[in-house]
Amino acid sequence: MTIRLAFLIALMGFTGGLMVASFAGFREFIPGLLMGAWVTVQITVLAAILAVVAAMAAGLAKLSRIRVLRWIANIYVEIFRGTSALVQLFWLYFVLPHFGISLSAMTVAVVGLGLNVGAYGAEVVRGSIQAVAKGQYEAATALNMSRSLTMRRIIIPQAVAAMLPPWGNLFIELLKATALVSLITITDLTFRAYQLNQVTLRTVEIFTLVLVVYLALSLVITIGMRALERRVGADFGTGRVL
Amino acid sequence: MDPIVSFQGVTKRYGYLSVLKELDLDVAPNEKVAIIGPSGSGKSTLLRVLMTLEQIQEGIIYVDGQPLTHMERNGALVPADERYQRSVRGKIGMVFQNFNLFPHMTALQNCMEAPMNVLGLSRQDAQARASELLEMVGLADKMQSRPNRLSGGQQQRVAIARALAMRPKVMLFDEVTSALDPELVGEVLNVIRKLGDEHNLTMLMVTHQMGFAREFADRVCFFYEGRIAEQGPPNEFFTDPKNERTRAFLSAVLEAH
Numbered sequence: 001m002t003i004r005l006a007f008l009i010a011l012m013g014f015t016g017g018l019m020v021a022s023f024a025g026f027r028e029f030i031p032g033l034l035m036g037a038w039v040t041v042q043i044t045v046l047a048a049i050l051a052v053v054a055a056m057a058a059g060l061a062k063l064s065r066i067r068v069l070r071w072i073a074n075i076y077v078e079i080f081r082g083t084s085a086l087v088q089l090f091w092l093y094f095v096l097p098h099f100g101i102s103l104s105a106m107t108v109a110v111v112g113l114g115l116n117v118g119a120y121g122a123e124v125v126r127g128s129i130q131a132v133a134k135g136q137y138e139a140a141t142a143l144n145m146s147r148s149l150t151m152r153r154i155i156i157p158q159a160v161a162a163m164l165p166p167w168g169n170l171f172i173e174l175l176k177a178t179a180l181v182s183l184i185t186i187t188d189l190t191f192r193a194y195q196l197n198q199v200t201l202r203t204v205e206i207f208t209l210v211l212v213v214y215l216a217l218s219l220v221i222t223i224g225m226r227a228l229e230r231r232v233g234a235d236f237g238t239g240r241v242l
Numbered sequence: 243m244d245p246i247v248s249f250q251g252v253t254k255r256y257g258y259l260s261v262l263k264e265l266d267l268d269v270a271p272n273e274k275v276a277i278i279g280p281s282g283s284g285k286s287t288l289l290r291v292l293m294t295l296e297q298i299q300e301g302i303i304y305v306d307g308q309p310l311t312h313m314e315r316n317g318a319l320v321p322a323d324e325r326y327q328r329s330v331r332g333k334i335g336m337v338f339q340n341f342n343l344f345p346h347m348t349a350l351q352n353c354m355e356a357p358m359n360v361l362g363l364s365r366q367d368a369q370a371r372a373s374e375l376l377e378m379v380g381l382a383d384k385m386q387s388r389p390n391r392l393s394g395g396q397q398q399r400v401a402i403a404r405a406l407a408m409r410p411k412v413m414l415f416d417e418v419t420s421a422l423d424p425e426l427v428g429e430v431l432n433v434i435r436k437l438g439d440e441h442n443l444t445m446l447m448v449t450h451q452m453g454f455a456r457e458f459a460d461r462v463c464f465f466y467e468g469r470i471a472e473q474g475p476p477n478e479f480f481t482d483p484k485n486e487r488t489r490a491f492l493s494a495v496l497e498a499h
């Protein structure tokens with residue numbers, strides 16, 4: 001139900017935006033903004049992949065028996081959660097070259113935002129693994145399963161099902177945070193809007209259109225995550241048919 | 243005959259609380275032992291330390307002639323590491339009060355998982371073994387169902403089949419009918435009866451079903467505050483209990499029914 005509604009709103013928003021734009025006769029903005037949107041999408045997708053990998057590694061490390069691993073994970077999470085994402089991007093882009101490491105703006109965007117969201121994701125991963133019932137570990141021990149087999153086959157699949165909704169939120173936060181990359185010279189959606197606005201001064205139309213595009217993208221994430229939740233839910237026999 | 247399970251001076255403590263106190267208990271191969279006693283007397287703990295779900299502080303447990311809690315190193319017995327424990331605890335299987343089935347797997351997959359990934363059976367062999375056992379517990383038509391589509395009694399029968407698929411020599415049952423609606427208790431007890439008849443299994447069973455203990459067990463052990471206060475063959479035990487505590491417990495249980 002909610003998914004259909006979300007889809008409908010997205011569609012209405014999008015066509016509405018297009019109509020407003022064409023009525024006012026500035027269809028000419030659309031190609032530029034779409035090019036920016038494509039950059040935003042690329043950064044979001046790549047950073048999301050990195051975030052999931054980093055969060056899995058750090059979340060598992062936080063639960064490790066090995067103290068050094070727990071430390072490393074804690075330091076990572078505290079640094080990236082405790083400082084602003086913008087400062088992290090600046091640091092990677094402007095400070096690292098002083099240490100002889102120059103990364104492209106795109107790499108900095110993906111690495112910076114990916115690690116930032118991954119730090120929040122680590123807590124999600126840790127929490128959902130800890131939320132798996134104690135009896136599941138005991139049943140696995142009673143079947144003489146090793147610790148790693150237990151994690152891989154019994155605990156993590158159940159934890160993944162529980163962590164999908166919070167990940168949906170994190171991905172939307174990530175999408176919104178990509179606007180920061182315009183400050184390290186990347187021409188994403190926000191930067192395109194800024195440029196167009198400088199040239200044409202059509203502030204109301206341009207930024208309304210940008211708003212609509214961000215909304216549409218975040219609805220795509222919502223819809224995708226809901227579909228994933230449904231599939232995984234069906235695998236647990238808990239999924240509901242719409 | 244040598245005992246298949248032997249507790250020798252076993253003490254289990256949680257902090258300052260001693261839950262098992264210098265416990266000695268020998269179980270013969272194929273013997274069915276019912277364990278009864280008031281809540282908190284250490285019955286579950288007895289099974290849990292035997293399943294290696296809990297560590298003991300003193301004493302030693304032997305399974306099939308091998309130390310379970312300890313291993314030999316340079317001629318001395320030292321506390322067992324995880325790897326060594328895994329080599330011994332395969333002889334033991336356990337069924338829990340709350341089933342603890344894997345919710346993301348079908349009944350069949352629940353029974354195939356450990357035989358394939360722990361024993362190394364091929365998919366075909368594991369499936370043949372699992373479906374035979376599910377048929378034995380009367381669930382031939384539920385093999386593809388996930389746990390949340392099964393009644394409590396059906397789930398507990400899957401759990402029994404899952405444990406049996408590992409071919410243990412000793413089976414532990416911890417109040418396996420306590421979480422079930424009364425009308426579902428019978429189907430689970432029937433499966434256990436069948437196991438007793440058809441398999442060469444040693445069973446240790448914590449239960450509040452006095453009628454079942456009396457009819458099924460070779461021996462009844464009455465636990466009181468971490469010790470075996472009284473034990474004996476069921477007929478003797480139920481008709482002529484010697485210990486005052488046993489008498490008090492039995493009359494309290496009978497009154498409740």
Ligand SMILES: Nc1ncnc2c1ncn2[C@@H]1O[C@H](COP(=O)(O)OP(=O)(O)O)[C@@H](O)[C@H]1O
Pocket residue numbers: 256261279280281282283284285286287288
């Ligand atoms: N993990 C634990 N931590 C502390 N105390 C425990 C723990 N598990 C059990 N106990 C205590 O050990 C005693 C025996 O518990 P248990 O073996 O479960 O009793 P029973 O199965 O006979 O009811 C109880 O007093 C219980 O509170």
Ligand SMILES: [Mg+2]
Pocket residue numbers: 285286287417
């Ligand atoms: Mg108990």
